Amino acid sequence: MNCMMTDSEVFKEGLAGVPAAKSRVSHVDGTDGILEYRGIRIEELAKSSSFIEVAYLLIWGKLPTQGELEEFEYEIRTHRRIKYHIRDMMKCFPETGHPMDALQTSAAALGLFYARRALDDPNYIRAAVVRLLAKIPTMVAAFHMIREGNDPIQPNDKLDYASNFLYMLTEKEPDPFAAKVFDVCLTLHAEHTMNASTFSARVTASTLTDPYAVIASAVGTLAGPLHGGANEEVLNMLEEIGSVENVRPYVEKCLANKQRIMGFGHRVYKVKDPRAIILQDLAEQLFAKMGHDEYYEIAVELEKVVEEYVGQKGIYPNVDFYSGLVYRKLDIPSDLFTPLFAIARVAGWLAHWKEQLSVNKIYRPTQIYIGDHNLSYVPMTERVVSVARNEDPNAII
Ligand SMILES: CC(=O)SCCNC(=O)CCNC(=O)[C@H](O)C(C)(C)COP(=O)(O)OP(=O)(O)OC[C@H]1O[C@@H](n2cnc3c(N)ncnc32)[C@H](O)[C@@H]1OP(=O)(O)O
Ligand SMILES: O=C([O-])CC(=O)C(=O)O
Numbered sequence: 090m091n092c093m094m095t096d097s098e099v100f101k102e103g104l105a106g107v108p109a110a111k112s113r114v115s116h117v118d119g120t121d122g123i124l125e126y127r128g129i130r131i132e133e134l135a136k137s138s139s140f141i142e143v144a145y146l147l148i149w150g151k152l153p154t155q156g157e158l159e160e161f162e163y164e165i166r167t168h169r170r171i172k173y174h175i176r177d178m179m180k181c182f183p184e185t186g187h188p189m190d191a192l193q194t195s196a197a198a199l200g201l202f203y204a205r206r207a208l209d210d211p212n213y214i215r216a217a218v219v220r221l222l223a224k225i226p227t228m229v230a231a232f233h234m235i236r237e238g239n240d241p242i243q244p245n246d247k248l249d250y251a252s253n254f255l256y257m258l259t260e261k262e263p264d265p266f267a268a269k270v271f272d273v274c275l276t277l278h279a280e281h282t283m284n285a286s287t288f289s290a291r292v293t294a295s296t297l298t299d300p301y302a303v304i305a306s307a308v309g310t311l312a313g314p315l316h317g318g319a320n321e322e323v324l325n326m327l328e329e330i331g332s333v334e335n336v337r338p339y340v341e342k343c344l345a346n347k348q349r350i351m352g353f354g355h356r357v358y359k360v361k362d363p364r365a366i367i368l369q370d371l372a373e374q375l376f377a378k379m380g381h382d383e384y385y386e387i388a389v390e391l392e393k394v395v396e397e398y399v400g401q402k403g404i405y406p407n408v409d410f411y412s413g414l415v416y417r418k419l420d421i422p423s424d425l426f427t428p429l430f431a432i433a434r435v436a437g438w439l440a441h442w443k444e445q446l447s448v449n450k451i452y453r454p455t456q457i458y459i460g461d462h463n464l465s466y467v468p469m470t471e472r473v474v475s476v477a478r479n480e481d482p483n484a485i486i
Contacts, residue, residue: 119357140275144436168223169244184236189312191232200301217300229428230257280437286311290438292452294445319409320426323352336390352410359403368411
């Protein structure tokens with residue numbers, strides 16, 4: 090009997106279901122809708138913890154004592170400022186450029202300022218963790234101010250992590266409830282097992298490059314509309330739908346055209362994402378306190394109609410579906426939604442960076458070659474134009 094596996098048995102499109110690491114950082118049960126960070130349920134962390142405590146938990150592997158938390162918060166608070174070179178660099182970016190592109194470039198640029206040191210030096214690891222957590226929000230806010238024609242607002246050392254970020258967008262101290270809601274959003278987005286951007290971070294980490302390159306590569310991966318970029322697309326979609334009556338025809342049109350409905354579906358969850366449940370609740374709390382948003386009824390109807398049509402395929406709201414409604418109520422521009430996701434996910438990426446270093450083996454999978462062999466080199470003068478460029482499925486446009 091031939092025990093060899095065939096190529097189609099070995100190959101899984103999108104590596105679906107293929108383990109890429111052994112990890113202790115987080116766990117998802119996609120059937121029962123459970124998410125745990127280091128074994129603690131997301132609902133509990135959202136209710137009782139803070140983003141910085143959650144970042145500590147993810148990165149250092151345990152809940153901090155009071156003293157450890159205060160020290161970590163202090164370090165982050167005192168490293169929030171960015172060098173004027175980074176601000177000046179941002180002034181050269183086109184103001185129409187997407188903030189995720191600005192963030193990816195700035196995160197990579199941070200590495201220019203901090204010499205590479207041995208990756209087994211705990212002081213270097215700690216300093217990189219602190220700098221990245223501290224400076225990424227400042228860079229997001231600085232690019233936003235610069236593109237609006239303003240000077241960046243310096244971080245306010247009196248404010249906690251979430252309040253300071255909102256302050257750097259407006260120069261106004263935020264309402265404490267709004268800041269608390271934003272902090273919970275950061276917790277909800279901090280980590281999610283082997284998603285595309287975390288995989289990207291781990292692959293980059295596995296080459297033993299510097300942590301700024303690891304984060305820059307992950308930011309670039311998060312930006313795509315099938316991943317973190319979906320949160321911005323959701324708001325555009327709600328705007329396009331425009332009214333509750335248009336929801337059903339919109340869904341029917343998308344499904345007929347095999348078009349994705351943004352903020353729905355997930356590789357792992359086959360039920361409503363537990364983070365979407367919490368975000369929906371946060372949105373409702375914000376509306377009760379700060380006024381309603383007419384998009385909410387459209388979103389709720391969309392969830393109902395999508396379930397009716399494709400619920401049996403396990404297509405339900407993911408984390409990106411309700412987050413935009415929360416951020417819109419906090420007056421955050423929609424093209425900053427994915428950068429907000431990145432600010433939070435830095436915690437998870439750093440946890441995976443550290444974990445990867447502790448067991449490192451460079452990622453180098455294989456492929457199934459499906460191209461030609463033994464072709465002859467054809468001299469330029471003998472080549473014929475056989476297909477129009479736009480008809481060639483392999484053409485790079
Ligand atoms: C933070 C995050 O990254 S959360 C995800 C954010 N992304 C989005 O919201 C974009 C919309 N969603 C999607 O594109 C997908 O659901 C993904 C990328 C999240 C997951 O993709 P995959 O696991 O590869 O699922 P896949 O593409 O195989 O879809 C399975 C089936 O569900 C359908 N489907 C999946 N998502 C959607 C959707 N959003 N709208 C309509 N149909 C969908 C597919 O058409 C497919 O149907 P078929 O089996 O009849 O062909
Ligand atoms: O797990 C995934 O594939 C995507 C996701 O929800 C996340 O990164 O938060």
